[in-house]
Amino acid sequence: MSTFKRGVLENNPAWAQLLGLCPLLAVSNSVVNALGLAIASGFVLLGSNLTISLLRHRIPDVARLPCFVLIIATFTTITVMILEAFAFALYLRIALFVQIIVTNCMILGRAESFASRQPIGAAILDALGTALGFAIALLTLGGVREILGYGTLLREMDLLFGDAASSWTIELTNSATLPLALFPPGAFLLAGLLFAIAQGLARRKPRATEDPNQLASEAADRNNETRA
Amino acid sequence: MNSGALSWQSILSLVLIAATCGAALVWINEITAPRIAAQRQEQARALMRSLLQPRQQIELKTVADWRDDILSACTDWWLIRVSEDGYAGPIELLAHWQPFDANQPGRIKLRVLKHLETPGIGDFIDHERDNYLPDRDGATVAQWQAADALSGATVTFNALQRAAATVAQRLDSETRATFCSGKESLTTTGAIE
Structure with a gap:
């Protein structure tokens, strides 16, 4: 489970590794767009990690990167076709950023550094953790931008969940508090602030097992107690 | 992963991976293509309706197809x-x-x-x-x-x-x-x- 947890928190692709920022900033102007991209990225990540782990003994080392890109491109194209067929309105909005998932460093990075060296179970857990971490970053940024930019939350969810979801919109304010939040400069500013908050929270409680200084200090304490 | 230069087994592996990817894409395309075509047609129809006045929309219904x-x-x-x-x-x-x-x-x-x-x-x-x-x-x-x-x-x-x-x-x-x-x-x- 530590593999899963690492992908969500400590190695979060967005706020810890700053990967996949182009689609993150471009698409996260509403929760529905962010959720659409999160699902698409998660599907590609899970599919490519699973396939690459499954084929890790068959993929020639000298041609591993073209193989990874081929597999990732296949899953990306499948995602685009499914999105176009079943969520056409959302596809029209975020299609370009779904298509460029193929070049997302987050996915290629997990394929190269983890899935190609680990068994299937670990690769799936890693993909789920990384996808959830990316989704949390996307949805947090999408939620904040939507609240500030539109004054609502969960608007236009019918694009993803059908007509029944059109009533899910929560009106928070009568007008937009900060329209800048909907534009790229606003996305940069808010993403920077959110990532700083996330980093700050992560550093407040470092894991004892991963902090060498603390480990040494704890060992010294234990020695002192033993002597006493 | 297999290391070293490309052997015939490696080339065969590459061909098989590429063929599997291609087959998966063809299969998904066959499933989604009719629905995508229908969505595109509906989008075009909605666009046409938005461009035409009410009288012209009635006339549109009398027209068989694009020529x-x-x-x-x-x-x-x-x-x-x-x-x-x-x-x-x-x-x-x-x-x-x-x-x-x-x-x-x-x-x-x-x-x-x-x-x-x-x-x-x-x-x-x-x-x-x-x-x-x-x-x-x-x-x-x-x-x-x-x-x-x-x-x-x-x-x-x-x-x-x-x-x-x-x-x-x-x-x-x-x-x-x-x-x-x-x-x-x-x-x-x-x-x-």
């Missing part, structure tokens, strides 16, 4: 599908052409059906994102040709200019006569610039 990318009831409106090369690929457009009388040039409304232009730069042509095209509804070909190019999106803008010119060229009097042969023309014929 050589032209659709009309041979009255006072014409719908033409055109495709022009944009910055990142072809831009598919739907044009509404409305001639008024012989002394006035026809007026054009353009809408984009499909494009691959850069978000934030060339996607101003998408009427869902920007009012650039709706604001130019009713412009003549001459007005399109005289319009100022857009800095940073010249290639995209040029594609729109070419599309407007193409519409006028496609709908010359001969084409209209051929298209409407056997039908009784209901209105005046407009002059093509």
